[in-house]
Amino acid sequence: MVDYSPALMTDMYEYTMLDACMKDGTANRKCVFEVFTRHLPAGRRYGVLAGTGRILDALERFHLDDEDLRFLADRKVVSPQTIKWLENFRFSGSIKGYREGEMFFPNSPVLQIEGTFGECTLLETLVLSILNYDSAVASAASRMVTAAKDRPCMDMGGRRTNEWAAVAAARASVVGGFQGTANLLASQLYGLKAIGTAAHCFTLVHDSEKNAFESQIAALGKNTTLLVDTYNIEQAVQTAVEVAGPELGGVRIDSGDLAALAQRVRNQLDALGATNTRITVTNDLDEYAIAALQTAPVDSYGVGTMLVTGSGAPTCAMVYKLTEREGADGAMAPVMKKSKDKATVPGRKLAYRSYEYGLADAEHVVSGSEDKLASFQPKDEWKDLLVPYVDHGQIDAQWQGHDAIMRAHDYRAKALAELPITAQSLMKGDPVISTEVSVL
Amino acid sequence: MVDYSPALMTDMYEYTMLDACMKDGTANRKCVFEVFTRHLPAGRRYGVLAGTGRILDALERFHLDDEDLRFLADRKVVSPQTIKWLENFRFSGSIKGYREGEMFFPNSPVLQIEGTFGECTLLETLVLSILNYDSAVASAASRMVTAAKDRPCMDMGGRRTNEWAAVAAARASVVGGFQGTANLLASQLYGLKAIGTAAHCFTLVHDSEKNAFESQIAALGKNTTLLVDTYNIEQAVQTAVEVAGPELGGVRIDSGDLAALAQRVRNQLDALGATNTRITVTNDLDEYAIAALQTAPVDSYGVGTMLVTGSGAPTCAMVYKLTEREGADGAMAPVMKKSKDKATVPGRKLAYRSYEYGLADAEHVVSGSEDKLASFQPKDEWKDLLVPYVDHGQIDAQWQGHDAIMRAHDYRAKALAELPITAQSLMKGDPVISTEVSVL
Numbered sequence: 001m002v003d004y005s006p007a008l009m010t011d012m013y014e015y016t017m018l019d020a021c022m023k024d025g026t027a028n029r030k031c032v033f034e035v036f037t038r039h040l041p042a043g044r045r046y047g048v049l050a051g052t053g054r055i056l057d058a059l060e061r062f063h064l065d066d067e068d069l070r071f072l073a074d075r076k077v078v079s080p081q082t083i084k085w086l087e088n089f090r091f092s093g094s095i096k097g098y099r100e101g102e103m104f105f106p107n108s109p110v111l112q113i114e115g116t117f118g119e120c121t122l123l124e125t126l127v128l129s130i131l132n133y134d135s136a137v138a139s140a141a142s143r144m145v146t147a148a149k150d151r152p153c154m155d156m157g158g159r160r161t162n163e164w165a166a167v168a169a170a171r172a173s174v175v176g177g178f179q180g181t182a183n184l185l186a187s188q189l190y191g192l193k194a195i196g197t198a199a200h201c202f203t204l205v206h207d208s209e210k211n212a213f214e215s216q217i218a219a220l221g222k223n224t225t226l227l228v229d230t231y232n233i234e235q236a237v238q239t240a241v242e243v244a245g246p247e248l249g250g251v252r253i254d255s256g257d258l259a260a261l262a263q264r265v266r267n268q269l270d271a272l273g274a275t276n277t278r279i280t281v282t283n284d285l286d287e288y289a290i291a292a293l294q295t296a297p298v299d300s301y302g303v304g305t306m307l308v309t310g311s312g313a314p315t316c317a318m319v320y321k322l323t324e325r326e327g328a329d330g331a332m333a334p335v336m337k338k339s340k341d342k343a344t345v346p347g348r349k350l351a352y353r354s355y356e357y358g359l360a361d362a363e364h365v366v367s368g369s370e371d372k373l374a375s376f377q378p379k380d381e382w383k384d385l386l387v388p389y390v391d392h393g394q395i396d397a398q399w400q401g402h403d404a405i406m407r408a409h410d411y412r413a414k415a416l417a418e419l420p421i422t423a424q425s426l427m428k429g430d431p432v433i434s435t436e437v438s439v440l
Numbered sequence: 441m442v443d444y445s446p447a448l449m450t451d452m453y454e455y456t457m458l459d460a461c462m463k464d465g466t467a468n469r470k471c472v473f474e475v476f477t478r479h480l481p482a483g484r485r486y487g488v489l490a491g492t493g494r495i496l497d498a499l500e501r502f503h504l505d506d507e508d509l510r511f512l513a514d515r516k517v518v519s520p521q522t523i524k525w526l527e528n529f530r531f532s533g534s535i536k537g538y539r540e541g542e543m544f545f546p547n548s549p550v551l552q553i554e555g556t557f558g559e560c561t562l563l564e565t566l567v568l569s570i571l572n573y574d575s576a577v578a579s580a581a582s583r584m585v586t587a588a589k590d591r592p593c594m595d596m597g598g599r600r601t602n603e604w605a606a607v608a609a610a611r612a613s614v615v616g617g618f619q620g621t622a623n624l625l626a627s628q629l630y631g632l633k634a635i636g637t638a639a640h641c642f643t644l645v646h647d648s649e650k651n652a653f654e655s656q657i658a659a660l661g662k663n664t665t666l667l668v669d670t671y672n673i674e675q676a677v678q679t680a681v682e683v684a685g686p687e688l689g690g691v692r693i694d695s696g697d698l699a700a701l702a703q704r705v706r707n708q709l710d711a712l713g714a715t716n717t718r719i720t721v722t723n724d725l726d727e728y729a730i731a732a733l734q735t736a737p738v739d740s741y742g743v744g745t746m747l748v749t750g751s752g753a754p755t756c757a758m759v760y761k762l763t764e765r766e767g768a769d770g771a772m773a774p775v776m777k778k779s780k781d782k783a784t785v786p787g788r789k790l791a792y793r794s795y796e797y798g799l800a801d802a803e804h805v806v807s808g809s810e811d812k813l814a815s816f817q818p819k820d821e822w823k824d825l826l827v828p829y830v831d832h833g834q835i836d837a838q839w840q841g842h843d844a845i846m847r848a849h850d851y852r853a854k855a856l857a858e859l860p861i862t863a864q865s866l867m868k869g870d871p872v873i874s875t876e877v878s879v880l
Contacts, residue, residue: 002444009603011596011622013636020638020659026645033641058603071628079659117645124639128599129606156451159568160755163449163498164604166569182451188511196453198460199564201473201762204775205466205557219460219519229779255779309754315600315745322641335644339669339695 002185006058007089008068010125012077018118019078022085027118030332032324032348035097035111035131037104041139041313043428046103046419048142048412049110050175051134053100053404054168055127056395059091062126091119095390098351100175100399101408102385103415103423104135105363107435109349110318112386117325124320132318133165134172136310140287141176142412143311144303146424147291152300154195155181156282157308169308175408178303191402197225197252197280197302209236213243223249225280228265229256237265241272250278250299258283259296266297286311287426323367324348332370345437348373352382353433360419360433368440376440442629446498447529448508450565452517458558459518462525467558470772472764472788475537475551475571477544481579481753483868486543486859488582488852489550490615491574493540493844494608495567496835499531502566531559535830538791540615540839541848542825543855543863544575545803547875549789550758552826557765564760572758573605574612576750580727581616582852583751584743586864587731592740594635595621596722597748609748615848618743631842637665637692637720637742649676653683665690665720668705677705681712690718690739698723699736706737726751727866763807764788772810785877788813792822793873800859800873808880816880 021027040047064072064086072078078086093115104110111127113120144153155173158166158181170186180193187194198216206212213226222244228236228251240248251269253261258281269277278299286306293301306312321344327333334346347367354362363385366376378384389399398404416423423432461467480487504512504526512518518526533555544550551567553560584593595613598606598621610626620633627634638656646652653666662684668676668691680688691709693701698721709717721733722742730741746752761784767773774786787807794802803825806816818824829839838844856863863872 004442004444006603008625008628009598009606010624011598011636012624012627012634013622013638015624016636016660017638017642017656020642020655021645023659024646024651024655026655029645031641031645068628071624075627075634077624077634117641121639121641124641125599125606126603129601129603132600133602133605158449158451159565159760160572160757161569162573162602162605162608163446163566163569165573165602166449166565168602182453184450184452184455184511184517185448187452187515188448188508194452194515194517196451196456198453198457199561200777200779201471201557201561201564202457202460204762204777205461205469205471205765206464207768211464215460215464215466219463220456230777232778255782305755305757309749314749314754317600317745320599322644325645328647337640337644337670338672339640342695 005061005063005065005068006126007062007064009129010122014121014124015072015077018121019082021117022082023079027116029117029326031115031117031120031322031326033113033120033320034109034323034349035127035318035320036107036109037316037318039106039317040431044139044313045423045425045429045432046105047135047316048138048176049098049102049104049131049135050100050138050172050408051130052097052111052389053400054130054134054171056389056400058126058130059390059395062091064089090393091115091123092393093119093390094388094392096386096388098385099387099408099411100404101412101415103419105431105433105435107345107365107437108363109351109365112348128318128320132315134168135316135318136314137169137172137308138176139316140307140311140313141173141178142416143287143426144290144307145177147287147426148301149294151298152179153177154179154300154302155183155307156302157304158183160305161308166308171405173307174405175412177409177412190405192405198227200227200230203227203230210239210243213240217244222247225250225252225278227252227254229254233261233265234268237268241269241274246273246275246277248274248277250280252280252282252302254282259293262296262298291426334367347439350376351385352378353385354379354382355418358418362433363435365435365437366440367437372440445501445503445505445508446566447502447504449569450562454561454564455512455517458561459522461557462522463519467556469557469766471555471557471560471762471766473553473560473760474549474763474789475567475758475760476547476549477756477758479546479757480871484579484753485863485865485869485872486545487575487756488578488616489538489542489544489571489575490540490578490612490848491570492537492551492829493840494570494574494611496829496840498566498570499830499835502531504529530833531555531563532833533559533830534828534832536826536828538825539827539848539851540844541852541855543859545871545873545875547805547877548803549791549805552788568758568760572755574608575756575758576754577609577612577748578616579756580747580751580753581613581618582856583727583866584730584747585617586856587727587866588741589734591738592619593617594619594740594742595623595747596742597744598623600745601748606748611845613747614845615852617849617852630845632845638667640667640670643667643670650679650683653680657684662687663689665692665718667692667694669693669695673701673705674708677708681709681714686713686715686717688714688717690720692720692722692742694722699733702736702738731866774807787879790816791825792818793825794819794822795858798858802873803875805875805877806880807877812880
């Protein structure tokens with residue numbers, strides 16, 4: 001099993017800023033930080049938020065042990081005063097945000113972190129790492145699942161991304177609509193359905209393909225999926241049904257013209273009486289390849305590289321920005337940076353999605369003084385997009401673990417169905433609804 | 441600190457194949473597996489290998505604890521016989537491969553794993569995850585470093601990739617020629633130089649930019665780097681020098697037209713007497729943006745998104761293939777799959793690079809029977825590309841830890857300088873040398 005703290009999975013400047021603010025007193029100022037992206041990847045219609053549950057897991061693990069503190073002290077990253085503060089560090093602030101599986105758009109405030117400057121700053125890098133990667137994978141997964149229609153998509157991408165990212169990708173792919181993963185650690189940690197077939201080396205290590213198939217069926221039963229493209233596919237399918245009989249669970253094709261091969265293999269299986277034997281295809285699939293296979297007799301898709309690398313968009317460009325903070329007078333004041341092309345909208349935000357005839361027609365991001373926000377009345381049919389995750393340090397456990405992932409999986413399908421159908425198109429274009437930012 | 445085993449960071453089928461082969465006896469067959477890529481990312485001239493040292497670290501950590509074994513048993517991933525074998529699992533095979541920092545090309549056998557089928561199979565997913573991601577980052581880093589010429593490049597990308605991938609990316613970026621990283625855990629684990637400036641929120645949480653600069657200098661000294669684009673850059677530079685004096689270490693610009701702004705800021709700093717104050721630029725830099733800044737008075741580059749996502753190529757498409765195995769007669773026999781477009785070259789490989797006038801002109805991959813390989817005589821000027829990493833389970837520790845990373849860092853520069861200079865061009869094209877595969 002795994003045991004670690006994410007406390008140092010962060011940019012050094014989070015700690016040096018904390019230290020400077022400890023010295024001048026601003027570390028204790030109340031703050032509101034906001035996570036959002038300025039734009040979706042080019043041509044994408046929507047994004048799917050994922051990773052929030054992992055942030056909550058990370059908060060629980062977040063502590064500095066003696067070795068970490070010694071490292072920070074020896075390297076003079078922070079001063080002894082800050083070391084002392086860090087010894088008992090525990091996030092005591094509050095977090096709201098979009099649900100996992102919720103759609104997001106440019107300027108959607110997908111996460112809001114409220115607390116002291118010191119404690120919120122320490123979370124910046126970690127929060128962004130998690131949301132940027134997980135949401136990139138979930139967003140790609142969602143497009144693939146749409147292209148696959150009712151056929152299940154399975155994550156087989158672990159080998160094409162960092163070994164820990166693979167675990168996060170498996171989880172995010174399920175949030176994004178996938179049905180299972182090849183990754184065992186993801187299955188162990190999150191209770192996800194683990195799936196698998198066999199590799200070419202399994203056939204090659206045996207003296208014949210027949211021996212290999214017999215061995216796999218002896219170990220895993222007739223419902224297993226046999227890999228049939230190590231040598232000659234037609235011969236392999238023949239052998240597979242000879243060995244397993246018509247009850248053979250499935251075959252996998254991993255090379256060549258997948259549509260044409262699936263058609264040939266389907267006809268061959270049917271002729272052999274194996275009419276219920278499923279066909280799984282793999283081989284650098286992405287949402288476009290899956291869409292192109294719609295008319296082919298394929299039963300499920302194993303997706304690798306393009307899933308775990310976000311299908312051309314391996315990150316979401318999410319940023320973590322201070323939008324409001326306590327001033328010297330103790331009053332909360334909105335703040336904004338004015339950097340060219342990167343200016344921020346000041347103030348804490350409310351976020352709603354409005355609907356017409358049951359279809360979303362806009363994202364409403366509302367900012368203003370705390371007084372005005374408190375008395376703001378959204379329209380009846382608006383959906384409040386912000387749910388509470390952490391209340392003064394208390395994590396709401398309903399957003400963690402297996403059940404939360406499966407609820408997010410279901411929620412994504414529902415939320416996507418409520419968007420204009422253009423969202424389900426693979427045609428490049430603008431975000432399918434616009435984000436209206438207003439200041440009260 | 442971190443403590444974990446990577447034993448379940450793998451696709452389930454590695455364990456189910458092991459189990460089937462335990463039952464039929466082939467798990468004990470001696471095997472040779474090979475890692476290679478069939479192609480470089482489109483237009484790339486070379487790749488830079490990284491991650492091998494992390495594979496050795498992972499081998500040391502690789503064990504299954506009671507919880508892992510119970511998981512595999514409860515889920516019926518493997519049978520009780522295999523659980524027993526896994527209880528004491530320790531890789532007892534041998535590994536050779538390219539050095540970290542070495543250039544690789546299509547079909548370069550960057551890693552060779554020899555051992556029983558069972559033990560080699562369990563490593564497949566993990567080995568590929570590490571090499572595919574780390575080499576993607578190192579390959580991108582190397583192009584950026586070339587574009588930056590003598591100016592240092594620093595990794596600031598952790599927030600744009602998975603939080604663990606961030607640590608691997610920091611390490612791989614240094615193998616690829618970077619000088620340091622913002623990532624604290626990478627600094628702690630690998631002794632890498634940690635660097636950092638400040639974020640916009642640091643300026644915003646203070647009552648004025650001047651207060652923020654004073655605070656940072658009080659905490660970190662005048663040699664620190666101040667972020668000057670939160671409000672108005674010209675005003676910020678004025679304030680920065682007022683506060684720190686001409687000894688100010690540096691300023692960072694994170695938005696706008698970086699070349700034009702660097703020029704203005706340089707002139708302003710010089711006019712204020714701060715002639716030694718360095719200018720760092722950041723903001724979605726990639727190798728092309730860095731090349732475009734060659735004539736601008738920039739002193740260092742902070743690179744984020746495009747580094748940790750491989751600058752358009754977030755994985756290397758490396759595969760792990762069985763090339764030779766013991767047969768029923770106990771003799772080693774080359775094997776190959778014949779899948780369309782994915783056939784493999786059978787047999788264990790030797791690998792050399794040949795030179796003419798001190799410049800590499802080809803990669804030579806030599807295969808054949810063990811007898812013929814044993815008596816093969818490379819030409820005098822050929823470089824043997826395979827170094828021994830693990831000998832019958834014994835890891836050669838010289839390839840692990842900080843010193844190994846810095847040697848790889850130096851080695852990359854040397855190996856790149858020995859390639860035709862076209863390799864250093866950002867123009868898209870074919871691999872700069874070709875790989876000649878021959879069978880003895």
